[in-house]
Amino acid sequence: MRILLSLCRLLALTLVVNVEVYASEVSDVFTAKAVKLSPYQQRDFQDEIFYFVLPDRFYNGDKSNDLGAAANDTKRALSRGGFDKTNKGMYHGGDLAGLTEKLPYLDNMGITAIWLTPVLRNQAVQNGSSGYHGYWIVDFSEIDPHLGTNAALKNLIDKAHKRNIKVFFDIITNHTADVIKYKECHSSDGLTWLLEGKNCPFKSLAQLAQGDTYIPFIPKGSENLKTPAWLNSVDVYHNQGDSNWVGESAIRGDFAGLDDVDTNSEQVVKGMIDIYKAIIDEFKPDGFRIDTVKHVNMAFWQSFSPALIAHAKTQGIDNFFMYGEVYSFEPKLLSPFTVEGKLQSVLDFALQGALQQTLVEQKGTDVLAKLFAQDYLYQTSHHDIENTNANQLVNFTGNHDMGRFAYALKESQHNYSESEQIQRNLLAHALLYFSRGVPVIYYGDEQGFVGDGGDQASRQDMMPSKVVSYNDDDLLATDKSTAVDNFDMSHVFYQTFAKYAQLYQQYPALRFGQQTTLYSQDKPGVFAIQRVYSWQGKTQKLVIVFNTAKQAKNLDMITDKSAIKLLYKSTLSTAVDNVDSNIDSNVDDNSIIEPLSFVIYNLK
Ligand SMILES: [Ca+2]
Ligand SMILES: [Ca+2]
Ligand SMILES: [Ca+2]
Ligand SMILES: [Ca+2]
Structure with missing residues (x-):
């Protein structure tokens, strides 16, 4: 109860009036029409909800390109082959045409931006596996023939833009294929x-x-x-x-044989800038995700980032946005790439780590509070790029390298039941959507994919798979396996992410609000944040309360003070077993935070 009183006191400081909770208003959230997004050309990066996808593993829209370059195409001979649907390290046939076909599936989930793994032409086979992931580029001017053609990519972008969905490319400046x-x-x-x-x-x-x-x-x-x-x-x-x-080798060494480009040389800096200027000119993408950023010297980024942002503006892409992959879990290691390196943002590996600690390992919610307390490290303003801040960080729960959050939950020493894995997964995603930063859904997470680990083991097929080690996985919240098609729009994760997307777009403070921690504790339980955003003379103040404990938490300030209005209360999608729901039945229902759930309140 001390928790609740502390929270009340904090809230009492900020506000005032007497607002009642109307059940009908709560249900309005569910029935509200989809919020109309600003047109993609004008839309802010912080408005986006990303879907990160490996096109090869998504959907095969063109079987004629499965082998890559044509047999008689001598110029592209090394971009032919590597196709084996039974082998998780080889091409599986998915392509840009398939992704284009599935745009409605993404649109319906509230996805507003797609991040594709690299699509430029690769060396198809290298050291016994294939370039299905796209990170082994040999030709920086054209699309890999397994994935389609330059025209197929333009068509994808055109169709996505018609749906008001942005497209971001994954780019590499650190290395080429191993030649x-x-x-x-x-x-x-x-x-x-x-x-x-x-x-x-x-x-x-x-x-x-x-x-x-x-x-x-x-x-x-x-x-x-x-x-x-x-x-x-x-x-x-x-x-x-x-x-x-480590040390010098982190910047200057080959990434397992991949030819490490001399990014210290002025010729290379100019050459890489020219490569990606040409990509912007030809395809007009909405931005880039940049690979292996910490393996390139800082001075390179200081030149590269402002040059491309300025160039994109000349092509009419005013909100061109780039975020980097810095594989580090400390804000003090991540933030220099924005503050010094002039990248607009980075993937928030530190948040991923904090989600894992709190929701997989059951550490206290103070882990989250300590992370967000370092947000000031990202605050800066540059003359040649837009200001950067922690609200632009890119939030994710897992990825194609480290593996899925569902896998971490499955492997946890706490032996979570399936229903508890489901609930923890949904709560982790709620933290992605409703904490500061821009959410990314890793493809397949919305279908309950789990996987056997990181890298190849986490790159399952959405189309029917022939990989035995994928197909024996027990997917969450479905009886299906990866041996069949998994574009199920009724899957509870898909449905829940769609609902989160609706809330995210409906309340600007969930996208732009300045975040303050109101309460955390040194064990699983309440984590409460406030997000405040002012625009056009209006101010929106939201309080989001997450409960990472297996016991319900009781926030009695609602019944006592009525200064906050319930906007949304997550429901237990499936019963969480082993939870203690020993709640005082006299307490107003709106002041209860169910186990492993969250509530959003409006603060008047
Ligand atoms: Ca294909
Ligand atoms: Ca090499
Ligand atoms: Ca390097
Ligand atoms: Ca397996």
Whole structure:
């Protein structure tokens, strides 16, 4: 009860009047017409709800491209093949045509922006697996033939824009496909390892200064594989061997053999800017997600980001937006890439970590409070890009590298029942939507996908799969498996995310509101935030109360003070077993936060 009183006191400081709760107003939320979004050209990044998808794993709209480049296409021979629907490391046939066909499915869930894994032309097969994920680019000027053509991508963007959905590309400046080899490590045809462990140990700058260098070479026949042509010179790469992820090697090492571009060189900075200016000119995307940002030197970003934002404006894309992947879980490691690096935003790995700690590991809600208390680190203003702040961070629960949140829940030492996994998953997503930052749904999460871990194990097919290790998964909240089509618009996760999207668009404070923590505790339980937003002479103040405990929590300030109006109360989608619902029956229902649930109040 001390919790509740503290919260009351905090609330009492901020407000006042006597507002009653009308049940009918609560139900209005459910029946409200879809809120009309601003046109995509003018819409703010903070208005978006993202869907992150690997096109190869989504839907096969064109079976004629499953093998990639045509057999007689000698120019693109290395972009042919790698198709095997039974192998999780190979192409599965999904493509841009399939994604275009499924736009209504995304639209109905309230998705307003799509983030595609890289779609530029890849080396199809490399070290025994394939480039189905898109991160092994050889040609930065055209679309991979497995996914379609440049025209197919333009068609996707055109159809998405007609639905007022934005399209963001995943781009890479850190590396290209693995073409360059080292004489000390590889045979002259590049196919055989000379060293134990299939690794070329990193050589530091100090070693290079002593003459201890690798001799890089391009195997015969591969001299002109890359486009643009300047990428075919070994001189534009670091050539220091494989990264061991620490110190100098984090920036200058090869990412498991992928040719690490010398982003310290002015020629490379200009070359990469020109590559992506051309992409903007040709396709007019709404923004970029940038891969492997922390493996590139900060000075590169300081040039790259303002140059592309300015260029996009010349192409009529005024709200062009870029967010980076900095694989770190501390705000003090993430924020320099916005504050110093001039990227507008980064993926909020720190929030992902906090969600895992609170909802998987059952740490206290103070973990969230401590995270958000560091939001000031992102606050800055640059003359050459828009101001950045924590409201623009990109929220996610899991991804194609670390695996799905559902997998973390399944593997938890707490042995959660399926119904509890469902409820924890939905609450994690509520925190994505209703905390500061822009939510991302990882494709398949809305269908209860779980997976066996990260990387390939988390990249299941939405179309019927032939991968045994996918099809034996027990999906959440459905009897289906991944062996069948999973575009089920009645799935409880899909339905719930659609409802979250409606709330998100209906209340501007959920998108733009300045966030303050009202209450947290050092164990699972209440986490209460306030979000305040003023526009056009109006002010909206919302209080969102999350309950991460398996016991209901009772907020008696509603019955006592009536200063807040209930806007939305999450319902237990399925009964959570093992929960203690020992609630005083005299208490007004609107002041109860069910176990693993949340409530949104309007603060007058
Ligand atoms: Ca296909
Ligand atoms: Ca290489
Ligand atoms: Ca690098
Ligand atoms: Ca499995």
